[in-house]
Amino acid sequence: MIHTVTLNPALDKTARIPGFSPGTVNRVTAMRTDPGGKGLNVSKVVAALGGTSTAIGLLGGATGRCIADAMHIPGVLCRFTFIEGETRTNLKVVDPVKHTNTELNEPGLTVRPAVLDDMLASLAESLRPGDIIVLSGSLPPGAPPDTYSRWGTVCRARGAHVFLDADGAPLAHGLKAMPYLVKPNEHELSRLTGRALTTADDLLTAARSLISDGVERVVVSMGEAGALFVSRAGAYRAEGLRVPVGSTVGAGDSMVAALAYAAEQGMDETDTIRLAVAASAANVMCSGSQPATHDAVEQLLACVVFHRL
Numbered sequence: 001m002i003h004t005v006t007l008n009p010a011l012d013k014t015a016r017i018p019g020f021s022p023g024t025v026n027r028v029t030a031m032r033t034d035p036g037g038k039g040l041n042v043s044k045v046v047a048a049l050g051g052t053s054t055a056i057g058l059l060g061g062a063t064g065r066c067i068a069d070a071m072h073i074p075g076v077l078c079r080f081t082f083i084e085g086e087t088r089t090n091l092k093v094v095d096p097v098k099h100t101n102t103e104l105n106e107p108g109l110t111v112r113p114a115v116l117d118d119m120l121a122s123l124a125e126s127l128r129p130g131d132i133i134v135l136s137g138s139l140p141p142g143a144p145p146d147t148y149s150r151w152g153t154v155c156r157a158r159g160a161h162v163f164l165d166a167d168g169a170p171l172a173h174g175l176k177a178m179p180y181l182v183k184p185n186e187h188e189l190s191r192l193t194g195r196a197l198t199t200a201d202d203l204l205t206a207a208r209s210l211i212s213d214g215v216e217r218v219v220v221s222m223g224e225a226g227a228l229f230v231s232r233a234g235a236y237r238a239e240g241l242r243v244p245v246g247s248t249v250g251a252g253d254s255m256v257a258a259l260a261y262a263a264e265q266g267m268d269e270t271d272t273i274r275l276a277v278a279a280s281a282a283n284v285m286c287s288g289s290q291p292a293t294h295d296a297v298e299q300l301l302a303c304v305v306f307h308r309l
Contacts, residue, residue: 001053002260003134004042005056005133005135006056006058007137009064010037010105010108011033011035011063011067011089012089012090012289013032014034014092015092016031019098020093035066036090038252038253039135043055045253047076047291048292048293050075050294051075051264052076054078054126055077056081060084060109081118083109083111088109090106107140109141111141120151131158132263133151133162135152135174136163136253137165145169147170148164148174149173161181161263163181163183163256164182166188175210178213180215181219181263183218183256204235211232217230217231219276223240225240226277227240234308235308236308239304239305243281245285246287249289251283255277258297274301277300277304278304281300
């Protein structure tokens with residue numbers, strides 16, 4: 001079973017504004033609303049690929065109830081904890097003229113550490129050896145910075161494979177639990193190392209350093225430049241797919257979803273790479289953070305090009 005954890009979810013509003021310009025009046029030509037947060041995005045894509053996951057999250061207020069209702073989709077089992085307050089709303093501005101994506105993200109609900117401890121205990125009781133736990137996204141106000149480290153340690157002790165997709169302190173602390181897989185993008189990996197990693201070789205060296213520290217697999221997403229897939233057995237570089245851009249929101253989450261689904265299905269390295277790159281590209285073609293269809297992903301599989309490093 002795949003379990004996704006979203007401790008700081010959001011209602012994502014995606015506005016399409018041609019020629020978006022700060023400091024002036026802008027006209028929205030299209031608007032869509034989706035349940036958001038990295039873990040929820042992962043669950044949506046896993047379901048679209050034909051898999052099943054349990055979505056664990058922290059919600060509050062009418063916005064939280066709206067998200068919970070929207071997540072009742074085939075292939076997603078919801079285990080949400082409601083607390084006082086209102087779940088945040090994030091605004092994504094897509095400019096099809098300037099080809100930019102601008103995100104305005106609220107901080108989120110304030111949570112007491114005791115609530116997180118209860119959520120972790122509940123998750124631990126349901127885990128079975130071989131389960132996959134996706135810890136992803138930012139932490140809400142009130143959550144200790146070592147939250148992913150503590151969750152990862154407990155899940156590993158239960159025999160689960162931990163997939164970590166975070167940034168800043170949550171990523172740095174989460175690595176102390178030696179997750180099975182880490183998926184930073186080039187900017188997150190640069191912040192982790194404290195220096196600008198401007199080339200694929202720089203990123204590969206940093207990824208291999210994480211492998212030396214105990215991580216089993218590192219996948220570095222590089223946007224249009226593709227992705228690196230690194231493990232003890234070797235490394236591959238996949239080229240980016242050129243596709244029409246609807247929204248880049250959730251592209252990395254789609255890759256994590258494909259990696260989790262591939263691992264659960266026992267896919268080999270080459271099929272995993274193809275699925276991860278195709279799923280990410282297919283979701284870039286969608287508006288908002290809606291998942292691409294399984295057919296859309298399959299149509300791109302044969303287009304994925306990669307080579308061993």
